Amino acid sequence: MFTAERIADKKDWIQGETGDWEIILGLEVHAQVASNSKLFSRAATEYGAEPNTQVSLVDAGMPGMLPVINKYCVEQAVRTGLGLNAQINLFSRFDRKNYFYVDLPQGYQISQFEYPIVGEGEIDVLPIDADGHPGEVVTVGIERLHLEQDAGKSVHDLSPDETYVDLNRSGVALMEIVSKPDMRSPEEASAYVEKLRGIVRALGTCDGDMEKGNLRADVNVSVRRPGGELGTRCEIKNVNSMRFIRQAINYEARRQIEIIEAGGTIDQETRLFDSVKGETRSMRSKEDAHDYRYFPDPDLLPLKLEQSFVDGIKASLPEMPDARKARFMAEYSLPEYDARILTADKVKADFFESVAKGRDAKIASNWTMGELFGALNKSGAELSDSPVSADMLGGLIDRIADKTISGKIAKAVFEKMFAGEGSADDIIEKDGLKQVTDMGAIEKLVDDALAANPAQVEKAKENPKLLGFFVGQVMKASQGKANPQAVNEILRRKLNS
Template sequence: MQWEIVIGLEVHAQLSTGSKIFCGASTAFGAEPNTQADAVSLALPGVLPVLNRGAVERAIRFGLATGAHIAPRSVFARKNYFYPDLPKGYQISQFDLPVVGNGQLVIQVPAQDKSPAYEKVVRLTRAHLEEDAGKSLHEDFHGMTGIDLNRAGTPLLEIVSEPDMRSAAEAVAYAKALHSLVRWIGICDGNMQEGSFRCDANVSVRRPGAPLGTRREIKNLNSFRFLEQAINYEAQWQIDTLVNGGAIHQATVLFDPDKGETRMMRSKEEAHDYRYFPDPDLLPLEISEEWKAQVRATLPELPQAKQARYVGELGLSAYDASILTASREMADFFETALNPSPTLPLSGEGAVPTPLMTRGGREGFAGIEAKLCANWLIGEVSAQLNRDGLDMAQCPITGQQLGGMLQRISDGTISNSGAKEVFRTMWAEGGETDAIIESKGLKQVSDSGAIEALVDEIIAANSDKVAEYRSGKDKLFGFFVGLAMKASKGKANPAQLNEVLKRKLAG
């Protein structure tokens, strides 16, 4: 019998502000313990929270980017519980009036085994602003716990999805799309090792068409791999339990990556009773239409819109377009490479408006074909990054450098094999294309007289093979191309060489 897995995700994205959400202490990661814990972070008596405009603006950016409702008026509430890394005894969060509601995110679920790739829309229930807690260190303080409150008060956007995902693969695709989006719009650095992007997964199972089953929540998944493993384990555990006549009880569970299994943290009966109420220290947050419009004007072109433009205006395949828009770095690199020496700056004062970036049509500004550029980026550049264990942001060559090289391919100065040589040199040693072509002598011979002379020589020196070719042994053509390329030290323009050889061999 069939089972359906139902998954909803709660993601805590740490907002990339310089200061905390309710006070002017720094949010920089990795500082000495408690050096960024000021009087407000410590909850000393008499302190009051004052909301950070930067945190609210990032929430607005997120709401706009997901087509969500941005509440003209939202309210902060106290979520009460006792834990030493929460010195106030409550977390300031939002409860029934969150800042963002009813958004959506389009996700691309990759092909798996026999099922093809597909697109899906995941609905976002809400996103609300809240403060992070500090950190507890349980190891080795003579039976005591050490508390570091540097993280206390760091702004978080908790993004809650509807239970719209039906497999671990969909949950991972959603988490990845969200991770890419928050970085794309510059509201979160997405560093999962440092805990800037943390996922909780609500998992339940049911017979297709049946009402939702009882869910268990897997807490604090800090990698996409763990997210996938944890959901698969948990769903199978729930199915096995039900098949064996057991029942699922609502609970919070933790994933143990070493054992690859989930285990119970607390049951519903022990669950916290948070006694939310509106925080009297904070007035309602008002967001005007003007503020929204200002923020909207600073939003970059979003991945979905870019994808559509790459397909529609640049003639790329949907596949290429989705890879090129997987991250902002990738898309920026692509657009720079396509337009390596713009007459207008790409950003800042007097920048070329994004839609104009492609006014050169499929060949961009510099006569570089979009498809050629995409191929190099998805092919050589990505392969080298993989080999060296780097991500796009750490790429040793720039979009300008790659674009400079593509220009020399397009205008016939270098052949494809010459380009590979230029690329290898650029990657390892840096440098500009023209200088590398010069120093390595990679310039293609496109002088038709020189190529004709070369071909004449080869025909004269191999009269037996020429006769064989002329008597129908077509396969020998490759042999002549090889000889001619060798004679030109690989520099002959291949298209021209082919044409001359074909003509002369025909006799």
């Protein structure tokens, strides 16, 4: 039985009519194994294929068809287990979970019930509040990770009275990662999923794409008086974004508190999150719950792993997000915030490291996180589809470093790069943006500006703060290309003389 010893931070307590409450959260995350073929068949797993074109005889539950375990998927489960600092079970077993549904051709799902491939582990997560402020690090226990088959997809909206079934997903390998009930706030829960996603992406065992449903969470929510007796939990199925996870928990916790405070009791049930209305609603009650009649699948032998197999995988593990964050702070002297954001996702971290290579790390981080992530965010594109590659961004930073362009001009160049107009050098060349560093030319521009505004010169001599006026004039005259430092220097010299 689960216990939940940690009491939530007071700031995460929910004030009810009758006092304070805390939320107890446990998550079951389904992560699709990034494998080209299914868990027990050779059918392809490519996303978005024509319906029922990636279905083997096994996936369709044809008579006499037998499952054969996909070794690659087993390796990915072990890799993930190691990434979660978890116990790898050298003996595990596949069981059948029996129930009838149109998208379950065999009439059972092959899963691991009693003996999962991965046992207990733990990861540290850092909840971030709505304003982006990090809270205290929370250690979340991993109860287990097991391998199982996905079901097919039922399509109810093609016809008013018929259901269509697409079996492309039938048999695709999933890792179900079950946490302990160690989270106490919506932020902790979404930070946990974010952390998991970072880990599986770093490992390459799951692409973590929540929009495609390749990573989705079932959230178990209950409430109790802070530190009190555990309440009855409800499970919210298939929540598929970080924001929805927080919304669903907020709604559900308040729903439960209202019921209890009104003298009611919580029914243990499975609920659905309606992302349009932002609420959860009942899907099935405990009474309707299936008796899955789990038993060992007699078509499969127990999965026995050699320690050397596990050790081999361990030796090939990439750097994990936590270690990478620490290294970014040490090696690149990045602030915690930058390091955290960059290492939350392997793609981001890799991108940053190629930009930073041989360049000023803080400037690389600023440009990556500020300009690039901002522009991507605005355009809704993923980093992997970024029109500005790491090399291109690096090239731009190089031109700032060698004073070919100013930081300000660089922002304009970046915008054009992002719009697909070519490399920084191309744009600088084409638009004639090269910074004027010829001191003679700048001095001439300064002299012109001073001569044109004699009254301002007098004032500026009295009040050095008015220097800016002349900087503006000079920059304007140079169409922004004059090196601002040089302009300042020359102006200061002339006005002080």
